[in-house]
Amino acid sequence: MKKGFVTIKDIAWELKVSPSTVSRALKDHPDISGETKRAVNELAEKLNYQPNAVALSLKQQRSNTIGIIIPEIVHYFFSSVISGIEDVAYEAGFNVIICQSNEMANREKANVKTLLASQVDGILVSVSKETKDFSHLEKILKNKVPLIFYDRIVPGFLADQVIIDDFDAACRATRHLVDSGRKRIAHFAGPQNLLIGQQRKEGYKKALEDAGIHLGETLVYNADNFEKARLAVLKILESGTDIDGIFAVNDLTAIGAMQTLQKRGIKIPNEVAIVGFSDGRFSGITDPTLTSVDQHGYEMGTVATRMLLKRILSKEDYPCETKVLHANLIVRGSSQVS
Amino acid sequence: MKKGFVTIKDIAWELKVSPSTVSRALKDHPDISGETKRAVNELAEKLNYQPNAVALSLKQQRSNTIGIIIPEIVHYFFSSVISGIEDVAYEAGFNVIICQSNEMANREKANVKTLLASQVDGILVSVSKETKDFSHLEKILKNKVPLIFYDRIVPGFLADQVIIDDFDAACRATRHLVDSGRKRIAHFAGPQNLLIGQQRKEGYKKALEDAGIHLGETLVYNADNFEKARLAVLKILESGTDIDGIFAVNDLTAIGAMQTLQKRGIKIPNEVAIVGFSDGRFSGITDPTLTSVDQHGYEMGTVATRMLLKRILSKEDYPCETKVLHANLIVRGSSQVS
DSSP, X not given: OOOSOOOHHHHHHHXXXXXXXXXXXXXXXXXXXXXXXHHHHHHHHHTTOOTTHHHHHHHOSOOOEEEEEEXXXXXXXXXHHHHHHHHHHHXXXXXXXXXXXXXXXXXXXXXXXXXXXXXXXXXXXXOOTTOOOOHHHHHHHHTTOOEEEESSOOTTOOSEEEEEOHHHHHHHXXXXXXXXXXXXXXXXXXXXTSHHHHHHHHHHHHHHHHTTOOOTTTTEEEOOSHHHHHHHHHHHHHTTOOOSXXXXXXXXXXXXXXXXXXXXXXXXXXXXXXXXXXXXXXTXXXXXXOBEEEOOHHHHHHHHHHHHHHHHHOSSXXXXXXXXXXXXXXXXXXXXOO | OXXXXXXXXXXXXXXXXXXXXXXXXXXXXXXXXXXXXXXXXXXXXXXXXXXXXXXXXXXXXXXXXXXXXXXXXXXXXXXXXXXHHHHHHHHTTOEEEEEEOTTOHHHHHHHHHHHHHTTOSEEEXXXXXXXXXXHHHHHHHHTTOOEEEESSOOTTOOSEEEEEOHHXXXXXXXXXXXXXXXXXXXXXXXXXXXXXXXXXXXXXXXXXHHTTOOOTTTXXXXXXXXXXXXXXXXXXXXXXXXXXXXXXXXXXXHHHHHHHHHHTTOXXXXXXXXXXXXXXXXXXXXXXXXXXEEOOHHHHHHXXXXXXXXXXXXXXXXXOOEEEEOOEEEOOGGGOOO
């Protein structure tokens, strides 16, 4: 699988220069002309040259290390996924290295480069909110390194994936608000370039339609963090828009909304009921405690890692697999009138 | 700096066998006798052979990647440190890979191995609560890879370090409780094999002594997480021990204590005032909000990374440096009677 890597000698032979010239050109050495550097770098890119190819071809074996690309470590959901990944990986004798994209497409690209240079045997990716071009992810497959998407996938990209049924979970979360008598339910939505943002909104709309509540997108707000939730609530209050429920795309958004409403003297859940998504570590310590969708982050990590190890250890290719995990709604004080 | 690595040839020469025998022995190849494997592995260990030495000596250049070993990613403080590290590193053209020890000495050892195999140019370490043997950290220096400790250091270990003045911060946090009239102040303490656990306790004791309050260790409880805090509070209540303040070693411990007291009908801060440590993301959303020590995680990350880059880029050796950051107490509702 890791045979036939391009070496410095291949590039030198092709360009009719010495290997040491190629080596120095790749290192941006001052002795080498700009023209040569350009030619070397272009060919290296074209031939998919990897700096460690020599070591790889010498080793002809696994590094027993897998890589994770994670959008934001600070989210409890993602740190739970990491725990799940690590527990399965270490148990199977694999080490784990983590790269954080911090929701930036450029860092995600750098992450891929770093993990490939570290000779990982496979990579688990959840794409950043900003990623719109996927060539760096294609590069992973081109390098014959198995790739698994977890949580945030790229539709149409041929790789194994583990996802939560976000549509179904959002539908159930919204139905819970409908069942508790709410009729003017707002949705604080995530970015619509991400499938999870789309599906959570669609689930919300479906539940309302099923209940004969025709709001369309009139109460959908673009708010997916604490601060944006605060601003969205202020906008709602200032415009005099009537709401009696909020389904938020994640917990921090829900908590930001709850706090801002409370500061204006609005009672939760009596006047406005709130449901979050992700069931973070802190949904139990707000006042009232927060109703939320448990995303099973740890389970997602374990499932994704088992899929990755299967790919790494398999001697043959097989069709891509998709695993769908079902989320539970954890009902707490923010939506339950006692 | 990365010259003189031991290669497979060196081992072969020393043992008077062929390089391919050494290579296969290291890969545990069935054709090689147990005796030869033992001899090869023992010598490889003794000479500090690294599998990628060939690639390294070919490259003779930096990987432009630095490694982080972090105890628990789920803590807001540590994820802030990571953000600080990443911002400085990426700005300087370095990539970052993260390994989580999850407070396990064995995983920390595996982390070091993984980062060295990934040819990082330097490593930032905060030691796990469980680590008592430090040979894996010595191995980093033996490999001539710069090492910086942040937050949790190893006393007497010759490496650069960035720390918070925990003693001073704990002293000020406790003095704040004393100044607000509290006399029966408990300390929920961290493990005493970690310097930060020791220093926070010593700061607590110093503030009490300065105020003429002689409690010794009678109100010190071994509790450094949510659940242990709950148990410690139950113990206090069941034994009828009188307390009017708690200084907790971290925020989650403080929040666990607060919640357990509130569930028993005890008013915060009127009956018991509470101060945490670390000023996490959620100190602002508890009810009441939590007074806490701001540990400047982001700043710690930036300072540590600048120290590391200086080491990596320096052509000569220089004495180890220690930077001490001063923490601020953020007074909020849990200690302030309005």
